[in-house]
Amino acid sequence: MALIPEYRADVPRVERFNFLARFSHWGHTVTFLLCLFTGLVLFLDGVNWLAAIFGGYAGAGLVHRIAAVGMTIVIVIGGVFGFKGVIEWIKDLLRFGKNDIIFVMKFPLEFLGFPVKMPPQTRFNGGEKGNSMLTPTSVMLLVLSGYIMWFPAIFPGGLVRVAYWTHDIAMVLATFMVCMHGYLGSFHPGSGESFWGMWKGTVRADWAQHHHAIWYEEAYGDKDQDKTE
Amino acid sequence: MANLTNLYDVSKCTACRGCQVACKDWNQLPAVIEPFKGNYQTHKDTNGDTFTIVKFMEYEDPVDGVQWNFLKYQCMHCFDPACMKVCPRQAYSKTEWGATFHDPDKCIGCQYCTYACPFEVPKYRKREDKITKCTLCVDRVEAGLTPACARTCPTGALTFGPRDELLQVAEERVKFLRVNGFPNATIYGKLELGGLNKLYVLTDTPDKFDLPLNPKVSGNTVFWQDWIQPYFGWLIPLALAGSATSFITTRILASKHGAHGEGGHE
Numbered sequence: 001m002a003l004i005p006e007y008r009a010d011v012p013r014v015e016r017f018n019f020l021a022r023f024s025h026w027g028h029t030v031t032f033l034l035c036l037f038t039g040l041v042l043f044l045d046g047v048n049w050l051a052a053i054f055g056g057y058a059g060a061g062l063v064h065r066i067a068a069v070g071m072t073i074v075i076v077i078g079g080v081f082g083f084k085g086v087i088e089w090i091k092d093l094l095r096f097g098k099n100d101i102i103f104v105m106k107f108p109l110e111f112l113g114f115p116v117k118m119p120p121q122t123r124f125n126g127g128e129k130g131n132s133m134l135t136p137t138s139v140m141l142l143v144l145s146g147y148i149m150w151f152p153a154i155f156p157g158g159l160v161r162v163a164y165w166t167h168d169i170a171m172v173l174a175t176f177m178v179c180m181h182g183y184l185g186s187f188h189p190g191s192g193e194s195f196w197g198m199w200k201g202t203v204r205a206d207w208a209q210h211h212h213a214i215w216y217e218e219a220y221g222d223k224d225q226d227k228t229e
Numbered sequence: 230m231a232n233l234t235n236l237y238d239v240s241k242c243t244a245c246r247g248c249q250v251a252c253k254d255w256n257q258l259p260a261v262i263e264p265f266k267g268n269y270q271t272h273k274d275t276n277g278d279t280f281t282i283v284k285f286m287e288y289e290d291p292v293d294g295v296q297w298n299f300l301k302y303q304c305m306h307c308f309d310p311a312c313m314k315v316c317p318r319q320a321y322s323k324t325e326w327g328a329t330f331h332d333p334d335k336c337i338g339c340q341y342c343t344y345a346c347p348f349e350v351p352k353y354r355k356r357e358d359k360i361t362k363c364t365l366c367v368d369r370v371e372a373g374l375t376p377a378c379a380r381t382c383p384t385g386a387l388t389f390g391p392r393d394e395l396l397q398v399a400e401e402r403v404k405f406l407r408v409n410g411f412p413n414a415t416i417y418g419k420l421e422l423g424g425l426n427k428l429y430v431l432t433d434t435p436d437k438f439d440l441p442l443n444p445k446v447s448g449n450t451v452f453w454q455d456w457i458q459p460y461f462g463w464l465i466p467l468a469l470a471g472s473a474t475s476f477i478t479t480r481i482l483a484s485k486h487g488a489h490g491e492g493g494h495e
Contacts, residue, residue: 042317042337042339043317043458043462044462045317057318057337058337058338058358061337061338061339111471111475111479112474112475112478112479112482113475113478113479113480113481113482113483114482149340152340152343152344157344157349158447158449160344161344161345161447161449161450162449164315164341164344164449164450164453165449165452165453165457168453168457168458168461169457169461172457172461172462172464172465173464175464175465175468176464176465176467176468177468179465179468179469179472180468180471180472182472183472183475183476187476188475188476188479189479189480189483190479
């Protein structure tokens with residue numbers, strides 16, 4: 001079985017993520033992973049080899065800060081130019097309801113590969129909604145606590161002490177979500193087209209209709225009818 | 230081996246700052262020139278190139294007029310140091326005679342220790358990207374000498390020796406001071422934080438000397454080091470193991486139930 005489904009340009013496709021959303025996504029991927037691997041050298045013991053990749057502990061610290069600034073820039077660009085998209089994203093997250101709860105409850109079976117019938121989902125399914133809330137919150141906490149630790153002299157000592165464990169908790173939560181997200185967004189067979197949605201921007205229309213019925217109906221359903229009329 | 234420590238008797242100190250100079254001299258620390266701040270204290274706090282300072286605390290006594298409290302300030306060499314607890318590179322260690330030793334070769338300048346220390350003593354030396362602090366002159370003591378500050382003190386305010394002996398001296402001195410015009414005289418460092426490897430004889434309560442009355446390691450630091458660091462991180466391998474399990478089971482079950490069809494349909 002192929003790791004991810006083949007990209008099919010010959011079937012009808014619909015846009016799922018615009019360029020800015022994809023830029024933000026992959027910008028975060030690169031900067032987050034750089035920050036993660038350079039940061040783990042402090043969180044874990046006995047990982048001198050990991051530090052060595054970045055030229056030692058000082059080098060890892062430098063890469064960590066450069067990547068952190070890069071991440072901040074990605075957040076600002078995404079937030080400013082993609083403001084409308086962020087609002088739409090948040091609006092969809094606020095639609096968290098019964099279908100999402102059923103989705104999350106049934107998801108462990110789907111995760112392991114048992115055939116499961118899921119209720120119709122909006123643009124983001126129950127699990128994606130959870131990820132969309134938890135990961136950005138963790139990243140915001142990481143950025144804020146990170147700058148506090150970077151410039152401790154301009155913040156009160158108590159806040160700096162809070163920043164240390166906040167950075168750790170947010171890092172573990174974000175990394176947990178990123179591990180799951182990375183797998184579910186690529187090699188998990190049930191996710192199908194979602195990788196292409198974030199890589200190329202479009203997904204197969206039949207996949208969208210099947211996995212995100214409510215979204216497909218709202219975003220493309222009427223238009224399709226317009227075309228046929 | 231018995232703990233070796235400094236006893237600093239405030240009542241004998243003239244704030245000549247010989248200790249400060251001797252410390253700079255022995256540890257080859259360059260001068261740090263700070264602007265005049267309206268009193269005689271040379272530096273606001275210890276810094277990357279100043280391991281010890283003499284603090285000047287001015288106050289107005291209704292009878293005696295303007296008075297000074299002096300305090301030699303440096304690393305307290307706690308028995309159970311918070312700096313050692315938080316350091317991610319194990320740069321801190323305790324010598325068998327009680328000094329808290331910081332190894333600059335292991336230090337990566339993260340400054341976790343600065344904010345974990347109840348006295349905020351470890352300081353960042355920017356030019357080397359390292360933390361520095363008082364060493365209790367480990368190098369001198371292990372060669373059979375006394376620390377530079379204690380050796381140079383002209384009034385006998387600073388002495389060096391076995392901690393239990395100096396504690397007896399301190400207790401007698403406090404008794405003497407209490408009946409000779411200093412009713413609040415007290416010892417500092419005997420019990421604080423479970424014991425400090427620096428002893429003080431103070432002529433008044435510790436807060437009058439800018440010392441915390443009841444120093445303690447922040448709950449934030451304890452929470453972080455004792456709970457978050459050892460246990461919370463296991464979520465990450467859990468996610469990886471979960472994904473690996475799913476990667477295998479989905480493919481086994483797919484071969485049983487039939488694969489996801491075109492476009493991910495069941």
